[in-house]
Structure formats: C-alpha cells, structure tokens
Amino acid sequence: MNQTLTMPLTKEAAAGLTAGDYVTISGVIYTARDAAHKRMIETLEAGGELPIPMEGTVLYYMGPSPARNGRPIGSAGPTTASRMDRYAPKLMELGLAGMIAKGKRNQEVQDAIVKNGAVYFAAVGGAGALLSQRIKKAEVVAYEDLGAEAIRKLLVEDFPVIVVIDSKGNNLYETAVKEYQSQ
Amino acid sequence: MRVVHTKEIIRNIRDMCIEANYTLSEDMVEALKAGVLVEASPLGKQILKQLKENLVIAERDEIPICQDTGLAVVFAEVGQDVMIEGGSLTEAINEGVRQGYVDGFLRKSVVEDPIERKNTKDNTPAVIHYEIVPGEEIALTVAPKGAGSENMSRIFMLKPADGIEGVKSAILETVREAGPNACPPMVVGVGIGGNFEKCAEMAKFALTRELYEESPIPYVRDLESEMLEKINQLGIGPAGLGGTVTALAVNIETYPTHIACLPVAVNLCCHVNRHVRRVL
Numbered sequence: 350m351n352q353t354l355t356m357p358l359t360k361e362a363a364a365g366l367t368a369g370d371y372v373t374i375s376g377v378i379y380t381a382r383d384a385a386h387k388r389m390i391e392t393l394e395a396g397g398e399l400p401i402p403m404e405g406t407v408l409y410y411m412g413p414s415p416a417r418n419g420r421p422i423g424s425a426g427p428t429t430a431s432r433m434d435r436y437a438p439k440l441m442e443l444g445l446a447g448m449i450a451k452g453k454r455n456q457e458v459q460d461a462i463v464k465n466g467a468v469y470f471a472a473v474g475g476a477g478a479l480l481s482q483r484i485k486k487a488e489v490v491a492y493e494d495l496g497a498e499a500i501r502k503l504l505v506e507d508f509p510v511i512v513v514i515d516s517k518g519n520n521l522y523e524t525a526v527k528e529y530q531s532q
Numbered sequence: 533m534r535v536v537h538t539k540e541i542i543r544n545i546r547d548m549c550i551e552a553n554y555t556l557s558e559d560m561v562e563a564l565k566a567g568v569l570v571e572a573s574p575l576g577k578q579i580l581k582q583l584k585e586n587l588v589i590a591e592r593d594e595i596p597i598c599q600d601t602g603l604a605v606v607f608a609e610v611g612q613d614v615m616i617e618g619g620s621l622t623e624a625i626n627e628g629v630r631q632g633y634v635d636g637f638l639r640k641s642v643v644e645d646p647i648e649r650k651n652t653k654d655n656t657p658a659v660i661h662y663e664i665v666p667g668e669e670i671a672l673t674v675a676p677k678g679a680g681s682e683n684m685s686r687i688f689m690l691k692p693a694d695g696i697e698g699v700k701s702a703i704l705e706t707v708r709e710a711g712p713n714a715c716p717p718m719v720v721g722v723g724i725g726g727n728f729e730k731c732a733e734m735a736k737f738a739l740t741r742e743l744y745e746e747s748p749i750p751y752v753r754d755l756e757s758e759m760l761e762k763i764n765q766l767g768i769g770p771a772g773l774g775g776t777v778t779a780l781a782v783n784i785e786t787y788p789t790h791i792a793c794l795p796v797a798v799n800l801c802c803h804v805n806r807h808v809r810r811v812l
C-alpha cells in the first residue's frame with residue numbers, strides 16, 4: 350500500500366504501517382550514525398540529556414557528503430543499520446518512533462520495535478543523489494565535531510521509504526526473499 | 533627510460549577520484565538497464581529504475597552517486613623503465629586523493645586509527661597495490677570502495693578436498709548472509725588460490741574488471757556464469773527487498789597455491805561499483 354506520513358510519527362500512525370508499504374515522509378527527521386549513537390548512549394549513561402527530542406522522532410542513519418554552495422546537503426543515502434543495533438532499543442524506550450536505514454536488524458531490535466510500537470523503514474541504499482533532492486533543509490544541531498557523523502535536523506519532502514519491520518513484527522527482508530527464492 | 537613527474541600523477545588521481553564518484557562505467561550502466569527488463573518483482577523493478585535515475589542526477593548535478601564515497605583503493609602498475617620525478621609516488625597518489633576528495637565535495641570517510649577513530653579529514657591515506665611491470669608506462673586504477681558491501685566480504689581458508697563445491701558454497705553463503713546490507717544488485721569479486729592475502733587482493737581486483745569480460749580459463753568461466761545464475765535464484769533482489777536481480781556479475785581471478793591450501797576470498801561490491809583506469 351502507498352502511504353504518506355507527516356512527522357512527528359505518532360503511535361497510531363506507526364501502528365497503521367505494514368511491512369511492504371511504500372511510504373513518503375514529510376516533515377522534520379534527524380540524522381545519527383555510529384559516532385553520534387555512541388555519544389548519545391554515553392550521555393544517557395552519565396545521567397545527561399540527549400541533544401534532540403526522542404518522542405515521535407524518526408532517525409535517519411546517514412552521513413552525507415559535503416554540500417556544494419547553494420544546496421542544503423550533498424549525497425544522502427542510508428547507511429547499514431546493524432551497526433546501530435546495540436544502541437537502538439534504549440532510544441526506542443525513550444520514545445524513538447522510527448528508523449530509516451538499510452540492511453538487517455538483530456532480534457533485540459526487532460523485539461524492541463514490537464514492544465514499543467515503532468517501525469523500521471528502508472531507503473534505497475546507494476541512491477544518495479536522488480534522495481538528497483527530497484531534503485529541503487539541513488542543519489547541524491549537535492556534535493558538530495563529528496563532521497559527516499554530526500546530528501543533523503532535516504526537513505524532508507516526500508522522502509521515499511519502504512516499511513521493512515512493522516510494529517507487529519513482520520519483516521519484509523525475510524518474507525519477500527522467500528517469495529522470489531528458487532533454490 | 534621515461535620520466536613521469538609526480539604533478540601529472542597528482543592531477544590524474546585527483547580527477548579520477550571525482551570521476552569515479554560522479555559517474556559509473558558504461559558496462560555498469562548497461563547492466564542496471566538490463567536488470568530493469570528482467571527483474572520479476574514490481575518493487576524490485578521500481579528500485580532499479582530509482583538507481584538509474586540516481587545515476588542521471590549524480591552526473592548532471594555533480595553530486596556523488598552514493599554518500600559513501602569510499603576508501604580510495606588504487607592499483608598502480610608501474611613500468612620498470614619509468615623514472616618518477618618530483619618526490620615519492622605514494623605521496624603523490626595520496627596528494628591526488630586529498631585534492632580529489634576536497635575539490636569534488638566527496639565525503640571524508642577515513643579514520644587515522646582503527647581503535648581511536650579520529651577522522652583524517654581528507655580521506656587519506658589510500659590503500660595502494662603496487663605491481664612492477666615491464667615497459668615505460670604507469671597504469672592507475674582508482675576504485676573508491678564503500679563500507680556497506682566491504683563489511684559483508686569474507687575470506688575462507690578451505691581444504692583442497694573441499695574443491696570446487698566448497699568454493700561455490702563459500703560464494704553463495706557470503707551473498708546470502710550479506711543480503712540487503714551489501715546494497716544489491718551487487719558485483720561479486722572472487723579470488724581463488726594464492727594465500728591469505730593474495731586471494732583477498734585478487735577478489736578486489738576482480739571488481740575492477742569489465743562486467744562482461746569472461747575469464748580465459750574454461751572452468752572459471754563456467755563457474756562465473758553458474759554462480760551468477762545461482763545468486764540470482766536466492767531471492768534477495770534489488771535493495772534486498774525480494775527479486776531476481778541480486779548480482780550483475782561474478783568475476784573470478786585465480787592464482788597458483790600451496791599443496792595444502794585452497795583460499796577463497798569473496799569481495800562484495802554494491803551496485804555503485806566504481807573504478808576508473810588511466811594509462812600515463
């Protein structure tokens with residue numbers, strides 16, 4: 350099914366998504382990848398506060414290439430999600446509603462998605478030039494010293510993603526592959 | 533004896549880094565186009581069309597095809613009758629990478645130390661493979677390699693008794709486990725024989741071969757086509773979301789090995805299989 354979503358992502362909207370849905374997202378999302386996740390979790394462990402809101406937030410696991418003059422961002426496709434698996438359940442407990450990336454998630458993350466009513470979307474890996482056109486504004490809002498890995502606030506318009514793991518625990522990576530397997 | 537100045541090397545490496553990240557070679561573009569026609573999954577077809585459109589946008593807007601503009605891998609075949617003037621060849625290659633990644637708005641993805649992980653901020657150093665060859669030319673291949681597919685690559689130290697069936701299992705297991713993580717449709721580079729490091733280097737080199745260039749060795753050629761067919765039956769498909777186009781090509785290199793060894797390296801590359809070659 351084709352769906353359109355406006356950010357932030359409510360629990361109700363997340364519950365209405367099914368693995369295999371083609372979704373376009375509009376509104377504010379945030380980027381974070383390896384180093385930013387590590388720092389956020391260390392901050393929480395030290396009793397500190399996160400630099401961005403988590404409730405209803407969709408995180409995009411992405412580190413862009415530098416922007417040319419006059420453009421909001423450079424190439425901006427998803428990175429591999431599994432490197433963030435050890436951090437994601439904690440953030441979902443704090444309200445993180447969705448993640449955009451590519452590639453498999455481990456069992457702990459899949460369980461946390463179901464438990465917290467969250468969702469895992471895939472953007473097409475390697476389509477960074479095309480995806481950058483759907484990003485209208487980008488601003489570094491935390492961890493500037495991390496360069497490409499800094500946390501960015503993005504304003505996206507019709508950003509194309511596919512629901513891979515839904516809040517019922519369906520996993521498109523597993524079901525779709527079986528459908529086309531012939532050996 | 534022919535003299536080549538490092539300035540010429542710096543300029544060429546710089547331009548090759550930029551070219552490789554904005555445009556793919558003709559054979560890769562053709563393979564993606566062909567994939568759209570044969571892909572059985574409607575979603576897979578749609579994704580392949582997005583990838584084609586992505587290539588058009590990248591070239592037109594001078595924006596990297598993928599934000600992971602890679603670790604710069606350089607194969608340098610240096611003629612033994614060439615004299616390099618103007619300083620160190622390795623330094624010249626790294627200077628070219630530095631200029632290319634800064635001037636081309638490419639992402640700086642290299643950290644100085646694998647544990648301390650401080651970014652070098654100019655994507656140096658490159659990983660350089662040198663070979664001394666006859667003649668008075670320098671052939672340079674720049675192949676920026678992304679991490680998504682690199683992280684899913686494997687080395688298997690098989691036993692000679694495992695034979696060709698063991699090699700087939702190793703290739704299929706690597707691709708199956710990689711699934712969506714390696715950004716399919718992929719190109720699969722395989723090195724068989726040599727030793728631990730030689731097979732890995734061959735697998736990387738295999739990725740820089742023309743997609744439709746077959747191995748001159750009959751059994752290897754058969755293995756390449758059989759593996760391509762079997763990989764495309766795994767069901768992984770474009771972006772790993774199901775389908776029949778999981779790999780665009782399987783390129784295999786071989787080398788003599790020890791009586792006790794059968795090393796196999798499988799180096800996966802995503803659909804952004806970048807490589808530019810120039811002969812100076």
